Amino acid sequence: MSVEPTLAHSDSRTGGVLVEGIEKSFGEVRALRGVDFTAAPGEVLGILGPNGAGKTTMVNILSTLISPDRGRAVVAGHDVVADPAAVRKRIMLTGQYAALDDMLSGYENLVMFGRLMGLRKPAAQARARELITEFALEHAANRRVGTYSGGMRRRIDIACGLVVRPDVVFLDEPTTGLDPRSRQGVWDLVRSFKNAGITTLLTTQYLEEADALSDQIIVIDHGVVIASGTADELKHRTGGSYCEIVPLDLEGLPAIVSALGSLLPAENLAALTPESDRITIPAPDGAKTLAEALRRLDNASVELVDIALRRPSLDDVFLQLTGHLASTETQPEPVA
Template identity: 80%
Template sequence: MPQSESAVIVEGIEKSFGGVKALRGISFEVARGEVLGVLGPNGAGKTTTVNILSTLVRPDSGRAVVAGHDVVTDPAGVRRSIMLTGQHASLDDMLTGYENLVMFGRLLGLTKSAARARAKQLLEEFDLVRAEDRRVGTYSGGMRRRIDIACGLVVRPEVVFLDEPTTGLDPRSRQAVWDLVSSFKSKGITTLLTTQYLEEADALSDRIIVIDHGTVIAEGTADELKARTGGSYCEIVPLDLKSIPAVVAALGPMLPDDYRLALTPESDRIAVPAPDGARTLAEALRRLDQADIDLVDIALRRPSLDDVFLTLTGHAAETVEVTDDTEAADAVSVVKS
């Protein structure tokens, strides 16, 4: 098969669990070496998508190809080409970190000496040397996540699936996973990252797809998605909230009617569209200075991915109930064969 420019190809995948449709004709591609963020709330279909691509779950219909291998007709080829880690580390708690790594190396066909050498290398790389002789069952959540990912890297994969890898981690461990994703990109490894954390998708992804109710509802870079909410705006917070009417008067035609109508007696700030970026900010500041209005803050803001999700779906990402991923979520593990 000729080598495709796409490391992952998904065409019209559908999957149901009982009477619940988890995926409804989902399609997307991931280029070789690209980091694709898959953004969506609990129950959107993210984990089901990953489980199909890693051959843990068989699709009802559609086609998916990973690293040149069809997930249905050549699942062994897929598994040899990928690393998968998820929300729950799949390790032998009775073995030490070092022993887990050696075991994975041997299962993947390394000689005993090569497996030991690779284990030592990964323990160093993942800052686990001091814990190498401790049973994994005694590891913290962040340490378990690191050893889980290390086990998946015993043999370099072509494609990495990280299914909500920072869920439940403390900030330091979360940053370590972020650094790891950056290292994958520098090595040319394709990464598909599912997350509920909007800032995580923003910080790590070359491109983002947004999934809601088993369907891709938007696709693009973070900046492209943010632009769909209306672009940059200038946020103004007066020192005295009673002066908000004066701020509105001073801004004049800079403040469109729909922005004026959005203001309520409880409003403590005013948003002004900023099509000209910093020049809009400077003009607003000039007008308010002339009107002798004191401010607590004035700043140029860009829409967050929270704003994007709310605009695209009509609900906030964190408020959606789990409805369609529960059957597949427990199957997440490091897969190699």
């Protein structure tokens, strides 16, 4: 599925998001502890964090569903506390679960949203027909949404948010539970938002999703922003490129250690255990380091299953920053 909705470019200078010192508690649970970040107009900001980190709480504040205890947030030029109605007119919010009326058809849901957004009935109907076509849902336009697949529900949900062009889009883990094809369709949508100059805040636990789509990334853990930057900048924090060497015979590890010599730092050597099935060495010179390691191993007649030059992934970054993998379950965020 490839969906490219028709969205006119905006020349507004206030289409971004500004967050300063936002705090939010639920009883004794401090969900957010002084969060600061910005998202420029037309930028895709990835918000990473495990369950319970504060991602959804932050989105709920920015979309005016709940109020912060302290701090300031401005969305599309309007303060979320002082002028929530103006904020709601300029945003689109899509969560993990599509907010649709299952008893209505896809077309009827779109018309209903158009009417709620202030469109006259003929305009709402015309816009609904346009979106049905753009989201490739003609075959299911008159079916009840309750019969839709997960991917179809997500498409019609996002389409409802585009009945009137938003300045800022909040996608709260939008690909959770989707099959790969539907997930790619959401990725295409995010790219189309960027091309249209729409600011997108994307919360996700899929690190490759943030890597592929985000201009900037913030990492939230226990209600605090613990890192920010581009994907490449965050990866650089874990070190540069490295070589991964997998021997044909695990008993060959000592021979590899001997052959590599000075290419294998003491800390990498110390990390090896009896269960290790590969050796990792830093590759400060990239392909030259790989070539030198291969030459030494060849001279020592060491047989390999694989040797490769790799770069740190966002998974590596996340693990280093938070001490656990992105998929690790923690306590769910409180519900306001």
